[in-house]
Amino acid sequence: MYRSLFPRDMLAEMDRLQRDMQQAFDLSPTIRGFARHGFPALNVGGTPQTIEIYAFAPGIDQSSLEVNLERGVLTIAGERKSPLPTSDAKNAVHINERFAGRFRRVVTLPDDADPEQVSAKLRDGVLHISIQRRASAQPRRIAIQ
Template sequence: MKGSFKRFSSDVFPDFEWLQEQMDAAVRNFGVSSGIRAGARGTFPPINIGSTTDAIEVVAFVAGVDPQALEVSIDKGLLILSGERPAAVADAGAHKTVYADERFAGKFRRVVNLPDDADPARVEAKYADGCLRVTVMKRESSKPRLIKVQ
């Protein structure tokens, strides 16, 4: 056992990075994400969430989804994105062997927990180039303001 510790160099950080990569690779096969804020692998649609001083921005990457098939709603502090992505068109009469099928098809639903300063009465959703951008404005009362001293 004493000899097994000799293979570690004096700088152990590369060894820990290697171990982290190995652990990530091991759990990746089970659909578990190793990131603290990441969703499960294969979750559709992938989303980006950020904020400015005025709004919370959510961008959902919904390429291949008809904008009319998308539904955006807010209920009790939750932003709910749902819809359906059709299956890829296949040749009806041709025999086909599929080697990989990674494109998600079917109904989906993503739920985003909004912060307390989100104003559910002021929401805007726009679809362009396969991206659904939802802007939720922040409440005026939560924004910093300058108070004049008299």
């Protein structure tokens, strides 16, 4: 009977609603994988010679971190202690937005990663892992005779 000046596409609205719900519950995959908002936050990149991984883990003691590389899978695990007192009759925690507890992040490495050439350094809450690429996988120029 009445016609809207702005026709609405019901399927487009349902698609938008589904995207909003997936983002709210963090169920949708992204181009970077499923583990959005994981701890520690990761930056993964590389050069022709190395694979560079940065894990941002402020407040983590070096002794509570564990880095393993097995069969092309890099695992970063550890635990962050809570600096807050436990809740009881005398203490109250009103807001606690900082993650505390055990964590684990897993990164699958490319086939040209050399497991014998790995270094890891922790400085100012940033864990930097550098993995050399195999020399056989490096591009090389071939002389024409």
